Amino acid sequence: DQDPTYNATRDDQSAITSALERLFENDPIRDPLLISRSDRPCNAETPPELLTRDFVTPNNLFFVRNHLPVPEIDVEEYTLEIDAPWVKNPITLTLKDLQRKFEHHDVMTTLQCAGNRRKEMHDAKPVKGLQWTQGAISNAIWTGVLLKDVIEQSIGPVPKEWADKIKHVQFHGAEGYGASIPSHKALDPRGDCLLTFAMNGSPLPKDHGWPVRALVPGHVAARSVKWVTKITLAEDESESHWQQRDYKGFGPSKTLEESDYSTAVSIQEMPVQSCVTVPQPNETVPVVEGRATGIKGFAWSGGGRGIVRVDVSVDGGKTWTDAKLTRPGQEAGKEWAWTHWEASVPVTKEGPVEIVCKAVDTSYNEQPRDMESVYNVRGVLVSAWHR
Amino acid sequence: DQDPTYNATRDDQSAITSALERLFENDPIRDPLLISRSDRPCNAETPPELLTRDFVTPNNLFFVRNHLPVPEIDVEEYTLEIDAPWVKNPITLTLKDLQRKFEHHDVMTTLQCAGNRRKEMHDAKPVKGLQWTQGAISNAIWTGVLLKDVIEQSIGPVPKEWADKIKHVQFHGAEGYGASIPSHKALDPRGDCLLTFAMNGSPLPKDHGWPVRALVPGHVAARSVKWVTKITLAEDESESHWQQRDYKGFGPSKTLEESDYSTAVSIQEMPVQSCVTVPQPNETVPVVEGRATGIKGFAWSGGGRGIVRVDVSVDGGKTWTDAKLTRPGQEAGKEWAWTHWEASVPVTKEGPVEIVCKAVDTSYNEQPRDMESVYNVRGVLVSAWHR
Ligand SMILES: [Mo]
Ligand SMILES: [Mo]
Numbered sequence: 202d203q204d205p206t207y208n209a210t211r212d213d214q215s216a217i218t219s220a221l222e223r224l225f226e227n228d229p230i231r232d233p234l235l236i237s238r239s240d241r242p243c244n245a246e247t248p249p250e251l252l253t254r255d256f257v258t259p260n261n262l263f264f265v266r267n268h269l270p271v272p273e274i275d276v277e278e279y280t281l282e283i284d285a286p287w288v289k290n291p292i293t294l295t296l297k298d299l300q301r302k303f304e305h306h307d308v309m310t311t312l313q314c315a316g317n318r319r320k321e322m323h324d325a326k327p328v329k330g331l332q333w334t335q336g337a338i339s340n341a342i343w344t345g346v347l348l349k350d351v352i353e354q355s356i357g358p359v360p361k362e363w364a365d366k367i368k369h370v371q372f373h374g375a376e377g378y379g380a381s382i383p384s385h386k387a388l389d390p391r392g393d394c395l396l397t398f399a400m401n402g403s404p405l406p407k408d409h410g411w412p413v414r415a416l417v418p419g420h421v422a423a424r425s426v427k428w429v430t431k432i433t434l435a436e437d438e439s440e441s442h443w444q445q446r447d448y449k450g451f452g453p454s455k456t457l458e459e460s461d462y463s464t465a466v467s468i469q470e471m472p473v474q475s476c477v478t479v480p481q482p483n484e485t486v487p488v489v490e491g492r493a494t495g496i497k498g499f500a501w502s503g504g505g506r507g508i509v510r511v512d513v514s515v516d517g518g519k520t521w522t523d524a525k526l527t528r529p530g531q532e533a534g535k536e537w538a539w540t541h542w543e544a545s546v547p548v549t550k551e552g553p554v555e556i557v558c559k560a561v562d563t564s565y566n567e568q569p570r571d572m573e574s575v576y577n578v579r580g581v582l583v584s585a586w587h588r
Numbered sequence: 589d590q591d592p593t594y595n596a597t598r599d600d601q602s603a604i605t606s607a608l609e610r611l612f613e614n615d616p617i618r619d620p621l622l623i624s625r626s627d628r629p630c631n632a633e634t635p636p637e638l639l640t641r642d643f644v645t646p647n648n649l650f651f652v653r654n655h656l657p658v659p660e661i662d663v664e665e666y667t668l669e670i671d672a673p674w675v676k677n678p679i680t681l682t683l684k685d686l687q688r689k690f691e692h693h694d695v696m697t698t699l700q701c702a703g704n705r706r707k708e709m710h711d712a713k714p715v716k717g718l719q720w721t722q723g724a725i726s727n728a729i730w731t732g733v734l735l736k737d738v739i740e741q742s743i744g745p746v747p748k749e750w751a752d753k754i755k756h757v758q759f760h761g762a763e764g765y766g767a768s769i770p771s772h773k774a775l776d777p778r779g780d781c782l783l784t785f786a787m788n789g790s791p792l793p794k795d796h797g798w799p800v801r802a803l804v805p806g807h808v809a810a811r812s813v814k815w816v817t818k819i820t821l822a823e824d825e826s827e828s829h830w831q832q833r834d835y836k837g838f839g840p841s842k843t844l845e846e847s848d849y850s851t852a853v854s855i856q857e858m859p860v861q862s863c864v865t866v867p868q869p870n871e872t873v874p875v876v877e878g879r880a881t882g883i884k885g886f887a888w889s890g891g892g893r894g895i896v897r898v899d900v901s902v903d904g905g906k907t908w909t910d911a912k913l914t915r916p917g918q919e920a921g922k923e924w925a926w927t928h929w930e931a932s933v934p935v936t937k938e939g940p941v942e943i944v945c946k947a948v949d950t951s952y953n954e955q956p957r958d959m960e961s962v963y964n965v966r967g968v969l970v971s972a973w974h975r
Contacts, residue, residue, distance in 0.1 A: 383920050383921065385920065391772065391776075450897070450952050452910050453907075454909065455910075466896040469950070470893075470951035470952075471951065472954065473953065503951050509852075509853040512961075518960075518961060520841045521839050521841045521961075522839075533770050534770065534773075559961070563853060563856070564856075564858065564890050564891055565855060565857075565858065565971075566953040567859065567961070568956070569955070569957060574899075574954070575954055582952045584954070
């Protein structure tokens with residue numbers, strides 16, 4: 202994490218700058234409405250009020266979280282390799298193979314970055330990482346083929362002697378990123394893991410993994426690997442930096458030095474989350490018949506858990522009002538998409554109030570109250586009540 | 589919930605009392621170590637220090653939660669009926685059929701009552717119901733046959749025209765209790781739902797459902813129906829009082845009158861939980877080299893989610909120390925059993941301290957901090973930090 206230009210002379214610096222520019226020359230132009238958190242690589246979030254304008258986020262407004270430059274891929278040359286320890290010759294599929302040989306599925310899924318809302322945690326106590334507010338989350342309808350179908354119809358089902366050993370499915374991205382998910386999720390007939398090539402009815406945008414992105418519903422977005430070129434069934438998790446030394450949670454009193462990545466558990470499913478999107482700080486909402494109206498937000502939980510309730514308070518959490526929910530209407534246990542909510546809350550005093558929300562998911566998990574008790578040095582899993 | 593003896597004369601009262609006694613005459617003798625919360629029906633919890641003495645709770649110390657009298661069942665006469673809307677003649681199985689026709693499975697599973705720790709919530713603000721402290725939870729190894737096998741091998745798989753309609757599997761108990769679970773859980777090859785006839789290697793005790801108890805790992809204990817005599821695949825949830833008008837969660841500001849059972853979601857999977865079992869209030873633990881030692885407890889989460897961390901504090905939650913975990917060693921996503929933990933925490937002052945614990949599960953859900961924010965009129969789902 203050291204600044205690579207730290208020891209550079211001015212000439213070296215300019216050489217590095219132009220080398221960097223060349224690395225990123227394949228990056229697409231982004232919608233200026235996106236709020237940039239870093240340019241190279243591109244990390245940009247959806248503006249808060251646009252998170253709840255549409256239930257399905259338009260492609261141009263879907264948050265972008267790139268770890269590396271966008272790779273240049275010639276679709277005619279693109280191949281996806283499927284491999285496993287018992288397979289002698291890995292199977293190679295073209296985009297056309299994927300699109301023609303397997304049944305197509307549409308799955309509406311919300312993706313959220315592990316670091317969403319990091320800025321709030323940073324404001325409570327400094328943490329490293331991109332300073333996301335609440336917009337590193339978006340919802341889309343993804344079109345693709347079932348990962349399970351592709352694996353089972355190309356290399357066949359896992360042989361008996363390997364069944365107890367194969368615990369993970371690893372994804373390799375063309376740009377160098379990598380991650381893995383538990384094999385039981387990848388192969389679950391109800392898991393809805395896809396290899397996608399379209400998003401909201403259009404071909405996958407470059408920023409979102411064109412031509413093929415793995416989609417892992419209910420899991421942290423970091424496992425939905427973009428520009429995927431190789432899939433490996435394996436005994437172990439991905440050896441990538443991001444699987445091994447990132448995207449893990451630690452206790453609130455642990456320093457960076459005390460945080461042991463080798464024993465911490467990789468983030469896969471995410472905890473219950475919610476945010477107020479309207480109003481934003483210092484904005485006003487109409488008060489009608491003693492109630493503050495038009496308060497809006499989103500709620501989401503990982504693992505296909507839906508939202509059973511969103512509680513909204515304007516007195517710092519002393520009293521709570523149920524919000525009206527717009528749920529995705531997905532099958533129980535497969536509620537991959539977020540819930541939108543709107544509330545009108547009784548107010549007893551004039552002037553500014555602090556709006557707080559917290560959501561409850563179908564396993565009746567609740568959001569924790571304070572940043573301090575979920576604090577971790579990487580600033581991930583920020584799920585405290587949103588204020 | 590009105591007292592049935594409220595309007596009774598003294599004579600009526602004594603007649604009612606002896607009628608009640610006759611109703612409960614089949615109830616077994618219980619271990620005097622269990623802490624009784626009601627006698628008729630029997631509700632009794634495991635003493636706190638015995639929760640963490642053994643990883644598998646001995647049968648005689650397993651908490652008892654009966655809604656009605658223990659039914660008298662002649663095993664030679666016992667039958668289990670399997671029914672579904674497309675089935676003309678329901679299938680009837682004897683205990684011997686169950687034991688001989690299907691493959692046996694052992695599954696270690698923790699069961700927790702929805703009302704566990706209700707007394708703590710009641711102490712913060714009064715709620716109705718049995719005043720459980722922390723012992724309405726226990727862990728056992730259950731032996732039985734897969735519910736999925738029994739259904740599919742007796743009435744066959746769900747026909748195509750019913751696949752989208754069958755959403756629930758209902759259990760009917762011989763004593764009059766009833767409940768249901770989502771069909772996707774009942775039929776999930778990884779769901780481990782059993783029809784059990786043994787517990788920790790012994791025949792199921794009378795109090796725990798002899799001869800057959802449904803076991804629904806990862807769900808609230810109220811769905812693991814005892815003395816089960818009928819199983820119905822259905823479009824709707826069980827119509828029983830306990831499915832429809834109990835075991836649901838409500839917002840913290842809702843009164844009993846405002847709590848709408850018709851729109852609330854039934855508790856199935858439970859949220860992440862943990863408790864300190866040693867020391868108990870006013871007990872002491874040894875301080876060795878500046879650390880309070882031998883602090884013990886349990887942690888558990890629903891839905892097969894395991895425990896990734898237990899944080900322990902002796903300064904009210906300002907600083908936290910990771911506990912050492914004894915996990916069940918079950919497969920990822922099938923961690924049905926609890927985790928035991930032990931901690932030694934640095935102490936800087938002499939005298940009494942308040943020990944607090946909170947657990948984090950594999951979906952990185954956290955326990956909420958305060959009773960007030962999870963308060964609900966039924967006093968269920970008590971998962972605030974344990975102090
Ligand atoms: Mo991320
Ligand atoms: Mo219960």
